[in-house]
Amino acid sequence: MLVGYSSSSEDDGEGAAASPNKKRCSPECQGEGEGYDGCPARKKARAEEQVTKTRLPIPGCLLAMFPDDVDTHTEDSSLHSGRIRSFKHERGNWATYVYLPYNPDEEFRELLExxxxxxxxxxxxxxxxxxxxxxxSQTVVLRHHWIQPFTQSLRAGLAHCRRFVCSAGKLKVYCNxxxxxxxxxxxVSTGHAQLLDLVRVVDRxxxxxxxxxxxKDPSFHVSLAWCVGDLTAQMTECIEELQRLVDDHEDGPFLLRLDCVELRCRTGNKTFRFPLEP
Structure with missing residues (x-):
């Protein structure tokens, strides 16, 4: 995707024959002296100097169009609730993942508290x-110029995927x-087969x-909350007590219902939506 350039034989220097009608520069013209405005080398140098002096700054509105190229990012985990990046941020690299959104209701929020x-x-x-x-999907890194063809490929693959419903009700501890x-x-307890079909499309x-x-053998889940570090052992010790809260919630066991009507792809600060067929 890189484009090259070619130079004419006149720029090669050695081995190029001088045109009989072309005026040669004197040795003085090629040096630091002034007053040789007829010399091509002198004209080129003055033209470049003039362009440098008159070049205008890039308007702020244009810079704002490309935030990934001009934003400064911090690696201070204290500014992100102690979270640590899985990979170092580099300009032009966009963290990307594909997911199904869940819109919580009031009952879910009460249970979470x-x-x-x-x-x-x-x-x-x-x-x-x-x-x-x-x-x-896993979180991957996309180069900025990959975003459009990447999302186009996803849209084409998902064109004939249908909507469905999946549910979850069993608590489980995960560590990255x-x-x-x-x-x-x-x-997730139901809808596993349909989720695998979507993963195959995303994997392609x-x-x-x-x-x-x-x-290879995914355990589909919706994360509710998190903590810094590997606290798998501590959380596993109290998982049974937490599960009782789920099973005894109000009128019966709480069941998280996820209406899978739209896939989304988050890449950097952009979100792309892919509606599924009714």
């Missing part, structure tokens, strides 16, 4: 997720690969761009 309080009583301080979703964060989640696009595909 109860779970956080019960975990705190077990000395496990959890932070609720800012948004809730079911992942269908780097062991930097532990999650309290709900594991990932393979096109030589990116990591999803896990």
């Amino acid at each position: 109860e779970l956080l309080a019960a975990a705190g009583a077990c000395d496990v301080v959890l932070t609720p997720q800012e948004e809730f979703h079911l992942s269908l 690969t780097e062991r930097t964060r532990t999650f309290l989640s709900m594991e 696009t990932m393979s096109e761009f030589r990116l990591d595909t999803f896990y």
